[in-house]
Amino acid sequence: MRVNIKDYFSEWREVYYSSVPQGSVCGPTQFSLYINDMIAVVQSNIILFADDAKMWRSINSIQDQKILQSDLDSLVKWSKIWLLRFNSNKCKVLHLGYNNKKYEYTMEETGVLQVLKESFLEKDLGVMISSNFKFTEQCNKSAKKAMRILGMIKRNFKNLDCQSLRMLYCTYVRPHIEYCIQAWSPYFKKDIDALEKVQRRASKLIPDIRRFSYEARLKKLNLYPLEIRRLRGDLIEAYKILHGFEDVDPNLFFRRSNQIQLRGNSLKLYKKRSKLLLRAKFFSQRVVDHWNELPNDVVNASSLNSFKARLERYRMSRWGAHLAGGL
DSSP states (O other), X not given: OOOEETTEEOOOOOOOOOOOOTTOSSHHHHHHHHXXXXXXXXXXXXXXXXXXXXXXXXXXXXXXXXXXHHHHHHHHHHHHHTXXXXXXXXXXXXXXXXXXXXXXXXXXXXXXXXXXXXXXXXXXXXXXXETTOOOHHHHHHHHHHXXXXXXXXXXXXSSOOHHHHHHHIIIIIHHHHHTTHHHHOOOSHHHXXXXXXXXXXXXXXXXXXXXXXXXXXXXXXXXXXXXXXXXXXXXXXXXXXXTTOSXXXXXXXXXXXXXXXXXXOTXXXXXXXXXSHXXXXXXXXXXXXXXXHSOXXXXXXXXXXXXXXXXXXXXXXXXXXXXXXXX
């Protein structure tokens, strides 16, 4: 190895150890290069993030289960070759869906086959994912964290006005209850109320407006209800996916409608029928009706900022001028 600073290089040095120093600048890149070929030894889908690996497969038969187990064996073999052993105690199986048969999976560790533990709730990039796809735990976790920050604001800021509270709330509190919200948007009333309770309590931190109704307090603070913000976020995400601003295949989420109608817009989407409430409230389903209602000049905006501005003008006319500016 050698070190490069601008146009100057150090002398070449032999590297005698394969470990990466903790906290080094090059450490994450070196580790990523070291494990990058892991994805080539499995047939199932796999995603690597730092020192975590997530592998998944649709299990429709015993043959699918055997392929997934074979992929686990291949990963163990890879780890032995490259001296990077897996910790089987930290490896878990999450069965997603109601009709998913719960097969057992094993992983070898020090010559002994260990049955992987089954998990019903796992944290994935800050979002709590449950085996039944209900996000009550995520809602409660986000609301609790936001409430703690509200308590900190209440203790440290004694004389708040509307402008300063709005700035503190939008900067430090609301991001926690809207992080990755398109993936876990609540649809049970108790979960919706748990999140809205955070904004209700925040709006009461100003003594002068504490006795007003919730709607009146939001008007004073120039804020929208969280449910309306979630709808806006869904529409923005749909625009980004359909217009290629996100690095995903739009066909994985949406299907263009082939019905020609005079009303609506030229990018109408087809909405599949849903048997379960869980499916009906999924992002690619719940946003379709609202997207199809938008006028043509909104959905065909040339840029994301233009779409947001046109969407706000359109929604102002629908929700009333008294809510203007709170998005």
